[in-house]
Amino acid sequence: MLDDIIEDTVVNLLRLAVTELPRDVVQTIRAAFEQESNEVARDQLNAIIKNFQMAESTSTPLCQDTGTIIFYIEVGDKFPLFKILPKVFSTATKRATKIVPLRPNAVHPFTGRNSGDNTGRYIPYLNWEIVSGDTLQITAFPKGGGSENMCAVKMLNPGLGIKGIKRFVVDAVIEAGGKPCPPVFLGIGIGGGADISLKLAKKALLRPLDIPHKEADVAKLEKELLTLTNMTGIGPMGLGGDTTVLGVFVEYAHRHPASLPVGIAFQCWAARKASARILSDGHVDFLTHNVKGG
């Protein structure tokens, strides 16, 4: 049955996401280790590499904080079972919490009670996009709390322009220091509005690392922000070094004439995500990970 296939795929995506870093993230961290000149920083990067190797070989969550469970879903307008989909994500999250396992991370803000199964009001959080076609594409995006705590949004005076944006990003990275588990990835959302800029910032983190923004000006800004933020010397875990930021992804929306919103989403080095595409006949393709028999 298609609903079982979807549920099993979501469980699988959560397991893959928390136990196995995507290839592009692994390569980027290894390259950073090769280039790092600071001895303490090299030790930190070495521990990171050893850790994700161990996690992958033993299918163990690489970080104990398996995050708030977030999904990005692109559903085709002709994909069947549209109505039951929201429930599937909740059921799959509960199952994954038990069998992977995931740390229960859904806490009631008023009572402090932990639901115990990673579900609750609005959680798992589902980001929907309706596209044309009959496929369903799902990205599991478990988001760690330490890096999330450093996210920032600022409504800049439009007169400050791109220079103001660069300064805000550098300031945010310095302010965050070692707290978001650097080396980090930065998603930057510009324009739209306060909420839209942060939405874009987080979604930008889904882009594969080797693909710069398709507009040359934006790609140039990404590169420049990467250089500037690495000049800080914060280093892995804030202990000093050359490697503070591993990648910068910028997205933008048109802005109101009076506003220049900038949202910054911090993602720790454990940039966990896993995607799959499900066809309406039940065929599943895993997009970010090699899955045997997948």
Next chain:
Amino acid sequence: MATYYLETPISEEAVRRLKVRDTVYLSGEMFTARDSAHRRALEYVAEGKKIAIDMKGKALFHCGPLVKANGTYRIISAGPTTSTRMEMFEDEFIEKFGVRVVIGKGGMGLRTTEACKRFGAVYCAFTGGAGAQAGEAITRVKSVEWLDLGMPEALWILEIKEFGPLTVAIDSYGTNLYVDVAKQVEKNKEQIYNSI
């Protein structure tokens, strides 16, 4: 940058040998405590209530582990959490309980640095996110207290073997590596601003 293998309970003399940037591997007993456990432990002291474990000479780990309960408890993944949240409690915690090593990530502030100096303790950084590796070095869950706080917030008492590598980031002489790095970053900031 020397490397030390230490066993709990750790003496003041042993801890005073450690300097910022040294590497430490720890064996013996370690317990976890996050915000809620810190608050409760200090409330117990204030109210004169007894705490089930003796923390003297032991290591305190800022960590909310991922634990599998299947009759017995097994630690699956156990990396550090952000230590600054505990800054408001830590100096009193070190004083009252005689903890020698505090392990976490992201660094701590002036109050903890002072307490390390006064009472003979160090703060060590464990690589954030390296939870699987940490889990490997935890050989046994000895016991757990205050499970009513939830799995991440409970007090987990753990047996460890060569837990590390830990980087000494605050030593017992008032040196704080994070403060040194922050000073350098502040200098670099001017240069960054000029190149924007």
